[in-house]
Amino acid sequence: xxxxxxxxxxxDEVFARTLARSFERRGYQVRxxxxxxxxxxxxxxxxxxxxxxxxxxxxxxxxxxxxxLHARDAQMRxxxxxxxxxxxxxxxxxxxxxxxxxxxxxxxxDIEAAFQAGGEGDASVELxxxxxxxxxxxxxxxxxxxxxxxxxxxxxxxxxGMHRRTLARxxxxxxx
Numbered sequence: 001x002x003x004x005x006x007x008x009x010x011x012d013e014v015f016a017r018t019l020a021r022s023f024e025r026r027g028y029q030v031r032x033x034x035x036x037x038x039x040x041x042x043x044x045x046x047x048x049x050x051x052x053x054x055x056x057x058x059x060x061x062x063x064x065x066x067x068x069l070h071a072r073d074a075q076m077r078x079x080x081x082x083x084x085x086x087x088x089x090x091x092x093x094x095x096x097x098x099x100x101x102x103x104x105x106x107x108x109x110d111i112e113a114a115f116q117a118g119g120e121g122d123a124s125v126e127l128x129x130x131x132x133x134x135x136x137x138x139x140x141x142x143x144x145x146x147x148x149x150x151x152x153x154x155x156x157x158x159x160x161g162m163h164r165r166t167l168a169r170x171x172x173x174x175x176x
Contacts, residue, residue: 019032
């Protein structure tokens with residue numbers, strides 16, 4: 001089997017470097033980029049068959065990177081990592097070509113397991129879920145609206161009927 005090639009698109013340089021070293025020890029050829037504008041050059045140079053993409057890349061959305069990677073190679077295994085997980089962004093990531101979606105903190109074992117699972121689901125997952133809290137419903141509604149607006153905070157705030165700074169504060173808080 002040829003060497004596995006992994007592209008990491010992550011704006012946190014320290015995390016990207018740590019993740020890259022971990023995957024290099026696992027036998028991957030790795031290239032990490034912190035700017036989505038460097039994506040095409042990195043893909044041309046590496047020809048990756050795996051990718052890890054952060055959902056939030058500074059002011060940019062990792063979902064655009066997922067779509068571009070999937071358009072270049074539909075067989076590429078793409079895992080989206082995020083500290084801002086929501087059902088809306090998970091659905092969008094999968095629609096755009098991600099094979100898996102993980103919430104941070106995730107380590108290289110979690111990511112490699114997601115690569116190996118590919119796009120396969122697990123039919124044995126328990127179907128009973130705890131009731132969704134009001135806070136979670138609000139978070140998901142905000143993120144769905146944000147995704148619908150192409151991650152334009154001002155437009156999302158207008159659609160949600162709130163001030164832009166209020167929405168920015170809500171987005172800045174970590175949802176647990």
